[in-house]
Structures are given as structure tokens and as C-alpha cells.
Amino acid sequence: xxxxxxxxxxxxxxxxxxxxxxxxxxxxxxxxxxxxxxxxxxxxxxxxxxxxxxxxxxxxxxxxxxxxxxxxxxxxxxxxxxxxxxxxxxxxxxxxxxxxxxxxxxxxxxxxxxxxxxxxxxxxxxxxxxxxxxxxxxxxxxxxxxxxxxxxxxxxxxxxxxxxxxxxxxxxxxxxxxxxxxxxxxxxxxxxxxxxxxxxxxxxxxxxxxxxxxxxxxxxxxxxxxxxxxxxxxxxxxxxxxxxxxxxxxxxxxxxxxxxxxxxxxxxxxxxxxxxxxxxxxxxxxxxxxxxxxxxxxxxxxxxxxxxxx
Numbered sequence: 001x002x003x004x005x006x007x008x009x010x011x012x013x014x015x016x017x018x019x020x021x022x023x024x025x026x027x028x029x030x031x032x033x034x035x036x037x038x039x040x041x042x043x044x045x046x047x048x049x050x051x052x053x054x055x056x057x058x059x060x061x062x063x064x065x066x067x068x069x070x071x072x073x074x075x076x077x078x079x080x081x082x083x084x085x086x087x088x089x090x091x092x093x094x095x096x097x098x099x100x101x102x103x104x105x106x107x108x109x110x111x112x113x114x115x116x117x118x119x120x121x122x123x124x125x126x127x128x129x130x131x132x133x134x135x136x137x138x139x140x141x142x143x144x145x146x147x148x149x150x151x152x153x154x155x156x157x158x159x160x161x162x163x164x165x166x167x168x169x170x171x172x173x174x175x176x177x178x179x180x181x182x183x184x185x186x187x188x189x190x191x192x193x194x195x196x197x198x199x200x201x202x203x204x205x206x207x208x209x210x211x212x213x214x215x216x217x218x219x220x221x222x223x224x225x226x227x228x229x230x231x232x233x234x235x236x237x238x239x240x241x242x243x244x245x246x247x248x249x250x251x252x253x254x255x256x257x258x259x260x261x262x263x264x265x266x267x268x269x270x271x272x273x274x275x276x277x278x279x280x281x282x283x284x285x286x287x288x289x290x291x292x293x294x295x296x297x298x299x300x301x302x303x304x305x306x307x308x309x310x
Contacts (some may be wrong), residue, residue, distance in 0.1 A: 047284035048083070048096060049297060050075035051306060057085070059098070062286055064297070064306045068098035072208035076111050077283070082130065084117070092121070093132075102132040113179075114146035116164065127151070127166075136166040144179045148160070148198055152177035152185065159187070161200070170200035182214035193221070204234045216248040220265060227255070229268070238268035241255065250282035252300065263302075272302040 031206075048059040048067055056070035073088040082101060092104035102243045108120035116127040116135060126138035127146070142154030150161040150169055159177030161170035176188035184203060186196045193204030195214070212220040218229045218237060228240035229248075244256035252263040252271055262274035263282070278290035286297045286305055296308035 028071075039090060046096070048078050049283075049286065049288070049306075050077060050083070051297075051309075052295065053309070059083070060297075060306060062284055062305065067096075068094070071098075075299065076109070079111040079113060080130075082112055093130075094099060101130070101264065110145055114149065116146050116151075118143055118145055118151075122158070134163070138164070144177070147180035147185075148183055149281075150180045150185070150198055161185070168197075170196070173200075178213060182217065182232070184214045184219075186211045186213060186219070196220070203232075204230070212245075212247045213246075216251065217268065218248050218253075220245045220247060220253070223266075229253070236267075238264070241268075246281065250285065250287075250300075253285075253286075254279045254280050254281065261289070270299065272298070275302075 022303065033192065046061075048061055050057050052058075053070040054133050056072035056076035057072040058066060059068035059075070072085040072087055073089075074236075077082040079264070081216040082095060082242065084091055085094050085104070087104050088239050090104035091106040092100055092197050093109070093263055095101050103250040106119040106121060110118040112130065116129060118125060119128055119138075119165070120209035123137045123142045124138035126134055127136040127143075129135050140153045140155070142152075144152040149163055152159050153162050153172075154177075155172045158172035158186050159170055159174040160172035160199040161177065161180075163169045174187040174189060176185040176193075180198065184197060186193055189206045191209075192206035193208045193211035194202055195204040195211075197203050208223065210222045214232060217231055219232075220227055220228055223236070223240040226240035227242045227245035228236055229238035231237050242255040243258060244261075246254040248266065252265060253262055255264050255274075256262075257274045259277070260274035261274040261276045261279045263279070265271045274291040277292060281286040282300065289296055289298050289308070291308045294308035296304050297306040299305055
């Protein structure tokens with residue numbers, strides 16, 4: 001299974017609306033479980049990374065040193081100083097010392113973004129602050145993470161965007177809505193994907209069969225049967241040539257030629273040749289990769305800092 005980089009949740013029933021190699025899904029019936037090291041949001045010099053050891057999740061640093069001992073059933077990356085972890089079927093949050101700051105009590109939890117975290121209570125989604133207090137009460141059947149002061153939510157089968165007070169900033173009108181990043185959000189109208197700005201104005205006309213988020217000024221889109229990259233004016237900057245592709249992060253993007261994955265730079269040239277069965281985004285200079293079902297971490301030269309292990 002290939003990890004996702006950014007997700008939008010839906011709970012009708014509680015399922016995950018995901019992107020295939022970081023591309024927005026075309027339907028709400030998606031997988032129930034997402035690989036935990038999928039979300040890599042921003043570079044941090046003291047970043048910690050979740051790894052699985054003997055059936056439990058732990059955290060290592062950039063050098064591959066074990067920092068937080070294996071003890072969690074599932075674990076998300078750290079963002080804004082905290083990480084979502086699962087124990088006993090419930091999700092809570094820890095700090096970088098591994099101390100629980102919010103007792104596991106949620107049915108799902110996403111990493112913090114813009115100071116808030118998306119959590120699920122039964123069939124409804126809402127947002128908490130870093131003390132665990134609900135800032136926006138659980139009320140949505142579908143929702144995404146905050147970015148640029150906006151978060152996608154679903155009402156009556158249509159997607160719009162709320163602000164951090166929970167007020168509707170962009171009325172529900174889209175068939176699908178992604179998280180804001182770099183000031184734009186990918187949306188779907190009927191069967192085509194395009195982009196809107198924070199006011200809800202369409203800035204790139206829906207025309208793509210699938211599309212990803214803007215990062216580092218570029219977004220992955222599908223043109224024909226291949227994936228390439230456009231800039232924020234909609235101009236193609238990296239010609240469609242890949243069989244699968246993901247968002248840029250830390251200056252590199254995961255792409256596939258056939259069934260092998262590697263990483264390109266913003267010019268579209270390979271920085272790390274295709275050699276992996278799966279991969280995730282770079283964050284603070286390292287990225288998760290899979291060889292078979294074994295997970296490891298590599299640096300920007302393709303050198304392992306954590307050898308693949310089950």
C-alpha cells in the first residue's frame with residue numbers, strides 16, 4: 001500500500017477519502033486505513049519520524065536514533081510539536097518527549113495544522129486546539145485539515161470551506177474539496193479537477209482527470225494518461241511523463257516509472273533514480289520508502305539512514 005501525503009476525511013460511514021500516490025480520490029468509498037507515515041507537511045530541523053518495530057510504533061530522529069520507544073499501535077508524524085498516536089483503539093496526542101498531552105479518546109485524529117487538529121467522535125468530525133478543547137464541535141460528515149486559514153468540510157454531500165471560527169467562508173458547492181496549500185485548494189466539479197483561491201474563486205479551470213496540492217509552487221496533474229506538474233498560472237512546468245506522481249516536499253517529489261518509484265527535482269530530473277516499491281514525502285531531509293513490505297528512510301542522496309525493516 002502506498003502512503004498518502006494529505007488526506008480529507010469522510011464519515012458516511014467513517015472511511016478515508018484519499019489520494020492515489022497523493023492524488024485526490026474520485027469517490028468517497030476509499031480505504032479504511034492509511035499508512036501512518038504518509039503525511040509530511042513541513043520541514044523541521046528536529047523532526048521525529050514514526051517507525052514500526054516488532055509490531056509497535058516508535059519515533060526516530062533524522063540520524064536514525066531511537067528517541068521514543070515502541071509502544072503505540074499506530075502513529076502519525078509530528079507537526080507543530082505534537083503527534084497523533086493510537087493505543088487501545090483510541091487516538092490521542094504526544095509531545096516530543098513521548099508524553100501524552102491529550103489522552104487517547106478519539107476515533108480518529110489528524111496531525112495539527114494552523115494550530116488545530118481534525119478529530120473524529122463517532123460519525124462526526126470536529127477540530128481541537130492543543131489543549132484538547134473543541135474549538136469547532138464535531139458536526140461534519142466530511143472534513144479536511146486547516147491550511148491558509150481554511151478547511152474543507154462536507155454538508156449535504158457538497159464541499160465548502162470554513163474559517164477557524166467554524167463559519168462557512170466558501171459555500172458548499174464542490175463535488176470534492178482538498179486542503180489549502182500555497183494559497184490554493186484543489187476541487188472537483190463533476191469529473192474534472194481545478195483550483196480555487198481563499199475567496200473561493202476558480203483560478204485554474206477544472207480540466208484534469210486528477211490533481212494534487214500545490215507545494216513549492218508546483219502541483220501534480222494528470223494530462224492524458226501521464227502525470228506532470230503545473231505552476232500556479234496553470235502552465236506546464238514538468239511535462240507529463242510519469243505513471244504516478246506525488247506532491248513536492250522539501251524540494252523533491254515522488255514519481256513512478258512503471259512500478260518503480262524515485263524522486264525528481266523541480267526541473268523534472270531524477271535526484272534519486274526509481275528503485276523503490278513505494279515511497280513517501282521528504283521532510284527535513286529524509287523520506288520513508290518501502291522495499292516489499294519493509295519500510296526504511298533515505299536521505300536526499302538516496303542513502304539509507306534507517307534500513308528497511310518490517
